Amino acid sequence: MDSFVFSLGDVVHDLVTGRVALDGLDLAGMDGVVVKKLGDQANSWSRLRLHPLRALEAAGVRVFSPADTIELAVDRYRMTMILAMWGLPLPVTLAAESESSIRAAISTVDEAVVKPVYTSKGRGMVRVGSGRDPLAPLWSDEPASGRYLVQRFVEAPGRDIGVTVVGGRCIGAFYRVAEPGQWT
Numbered sequence: 001m002d003s004f005v006f007s008l009g010d011v012v013h014d015l016v017t018g019r020v021a022l023d024g025l026d027l028a029g030m031d032g033v034v035v036k037k038l039g040d041q042a043n044s045w046s047r048l049r050l051h052p053l054r055a056l057e058a059a060g061v062r063v064f065s066p067a068d069t070i071e072l073a074v075d076r077y078r079m080t081m082i083l084a085m086w087g088l089p090l091p092v093t094l095a096a097e098s099e100s101s102i103r104a105a106i107s108t109v110d111e112a113v114v115k116p117v118y119t120s121k122g123r124g125m126v127r128v129g130s131g132r133d134p135l136a137p138l139w140s141d142e143p144a145s146g147r148y149l150v151q152r153f154v155e156a157p158g159r160d161i162g163v164t165v166v167g168g169r170c171i172g173a174f175y176r177v178a179e180p181g182q183w184t
Contacts, residue, residue, distance in 0.1 A: 010022060
């Protein structure tokens with residue numbers, strides 16, 4: 001078999017032996033695994049899918065990107081701290097958890113984007129501003145749980161840039177373009 005696509009949600013990971021299987025196929029026999037995404041990172045439990053990847057790495061399977069790298073990238077809290085430490089220009093970004101601390105953070109930055117720490121493709125992100133209940137869209141169904149980043153909204157030209165880095169080298173970049181009337 002040359003290649004195939006599968007969801008990490010469909011694998012069975014034997015925690016005692018370390019075996020990772022898909023429909024009975026031992027994935028340790030693969031030359032490599034390319035991870036497109038872990039799943040819906042809006043749920044922090046999807047980070048548990050890193051464990052079968054680590055088991056595959058321990059079995060000698062090359063995983064692209066390595067589990068430790070993926071873990072760093074999906075944790076927006078930690079990644080933002082690292083970007084700031086490296087001196088990259090960032091808008092004001094505050095971390096908050098309780099309703100009162102999130103409200104305080106929003107009032108500090110005025111026009112804000114509230115982001116779950118674990119998200120993918122912008123899921124769960126809400127743009128809020130003064131003059132209306134900023135948490136209404138965030139907690140429309142039930143109270144939010146977990147930590148959020150409250151970041152000052154910065155007007156963008158309707159696009160942002162995705163970059164592909166392999167081995168510490170940028171090998172490509174692309175624009176993600178917002179639909180008319182949407183923000184990026």
